[in-house]
Amino acid sequence: MSIDWQRLGFQYLDTNGHVCHVWRDGRWDAGEFVQEPYLRLHIAATALHYGQACFEGLKAFCRRDGEIRLFRPLDNARRMAATARRLCIPEVPEELFLDAVRRVIRANLEFVPPYGTGGSLYVRPLLIGSGPQIGVSPATEYAFLVLVTPVGAYYKGGLTPVRATVLDQYDRTAPLGVGNVKVAGNYAAGLEPHLIAQRQGFAIELYLDAREHRYVDEFGTSNLIGISRDGAYVTPRSDSILPSITNHGLQELARERGMDVQVRPVLFEELRSFAEVAACGTAVVITPVNEIVRGGEVIRIGPATGCGPVLQSLYERYTAIQVGDAEDVFGWTVAI
Numbered sequence: 001m002s003i004d005w006q007r008l009g010f011q012y013l014d015t016n017g018h019v020c021h022v023w024r025d026g027r028w029d030a031g032e033f034v035q036e037p038y039l040r041l042h043i044a045a046t047a048l049h050y051g052q053a054c055f056e057g058l059k060a061f062c063r064r065d066g067e068i069r070l071f072r073p074l075d076n077a078r079r080m081a082a083t084a085r086r087l088c089i090p091e092v093p094e095e096l097f098l099d100a101v102r103r104v105i106r107a108n109l110e111f112v113p114p115y116g117t118g119g120s121l122y123v124r125p126l127l128i129g130s131g132p133q134i135g136v137s138p139a140t141e142y143a144f145l146v147l148v149t150p151v152g153a154y155y156k157g158g159l160t161p162v163r164a165t166v167l168d169q170y171d172r173t174a175p176l177g178v179g180n181v182k183v184a185g186n187y188a189a190g191l192e193p194h195l196i197a198q199r200q201g202f203a204i205e206l207y208l209d210a211r212e213h214r215y216v217d218e219f220g221t222s223n224l225i226g227i228s229r230d231g232a233y234v235t236p237r238s239d240s241i242l243p244s245i246t247n248h249g250l251q252e253l254a255r256e257r258g259m260d261v262q263v264r265p266v267l268f269e270e271l272r273s274f275a276e277v278a279a280c281g282t283a284v285v286i287t288p289v290n291e292i293v294r295g296g297e298v299i300r301i302g303p304a305t306g307c308g309p310v311l312q313s314l315y316e317r318y319t320a321i322q323v324g325d326a327e328d329v330f331g332w333t334v335a336i
C-alpha cells in the first residue's frame with residue numbers, strides 16, 4: 001500500500017476493515033473486526049425504510065513522537081447517545097464506543113497520516129436499526145459500526161475564505177424537529193439545497209431559524225461563529241442546531257484569551273456587523289466566510305482574501321493542541 005499523503009482529500013479510501021457490534025436481546029455483543037467494506041443487512045432493516053440511523057465524526061492524529069491520539073472521543077460518544085435516545089435506538093455505552101474506536105484504529109495503523117502532513121485518520125461511528133420491521137416501529141436489532149479513512153490537510157496554504165448563501169426556500173430542520181441531533185436523514189434533506197448553492201458558486205449554505213427566518217441557525221454541516229467588532233466570540237443559541245464539539249473547543253480557547261464568549265440568538269442582520277465570520281466543524285476546524293448572499297443582498301465580512309486575525313490564531317492554537325505541538329491543558333486528547 002502506498003498513499004500519497006500530500007494529495008489526500010476528504011474521500012473514502014478502503015482500509016483493513018471496520019468494527020461491528022450487534023445489539024440483540026437487550027445487550028451489545030463483544031463485536032468483531034470485519035475486513036470487507038460491505039454489510040449483510042436485512043432487506044426490512046429499519047435504517048433503510050424508516051431512517052433509524054445516525055453517525056458521528058472524529059479524528060485521530062499522529063504526533064511528532066509518533067504517538068497516535070484521539071481528539072475528544074467521549075464528546076462524540078455522548079452526542080451519539082443523545083441522538084440514539086431521540087431515535088429510540090439503544091445507546092452505545094461510552095466505554096464500548098471508545099473500545100470500538102481504539103480497536104479499529106489499532107487495526108489500521110498504517111492508514112494514519114504521518115505527523116507533518118496535516119492529515120488525520122477520520123473515524124466514522126455509525127449506529128443503525130438492522131432488524132426487520134414492516135410497520136413503523138423501532139427495530140429489535142441494531143448494529144454499531146466504526147470505520148476509519150485517512151483524510152488530508154484541507155488547507156495546503158493559508159486558510160482560504162469561501163462565499164455562503166441563504167436559500168430561503170429551504171430549511172435544514174423543523175423548529176421542534178431533529179436539527180439538534182446527528183440523524184442521517186438530516187443530511188439527505190440538505191443535499192438538494194447544497195447542490196443548488198454549489199451550482200450558484202457558493203461553497204456552503206447558511207440556514208436561518210425555520211420558524212421565522214430571522215435568526216441565524218447554522219451552515220449545512222457546520223456551526224457559525226463570529227467575532228464582533230469589539231472582539232467578542234459570538235455563536236447562535238438555537239434548539240435546532242447540532243452542538244458542535246469544535247465550536248465548544250474554540251469557545252474554551254476564546255475564554256482562555258480573556259475574550260467575551262456570547263452564545264445567544266443572532267439576528268441575520270447582525271452578521272453585517274461582525275469583523276470575522278467562519279464555519280466550524282471537525283472536517284476543517286475553521287472555514288473563514290467572507291461573503292454571505294441572501295437574494296439580492298450581499299454581506300461582506302473581514303478580509304477579502306485569507307482569514308481574520310482572531311480566527312486565524314484560534315485555529316492555530318486548536319490544531320497545535322490536536323497534534324500535540326501545544327500542551328493539552330484541557331484534557332482533550334485520548335490515547336489509543
Ligand SMILES: Cc1ncc(COP(=O)(O)O)c(C=O)c1O
Pocket residue numbers: 057218219220221222223241242243244245246247280281282283
Ligand atoms: C449540522 C452540523 N453542524 C455542526 C457540525 C460540527 O460539529 P463538530 O464540530 O462536532 O464536528 C457538524 C459536523 O459534525 C454538522 O453536521
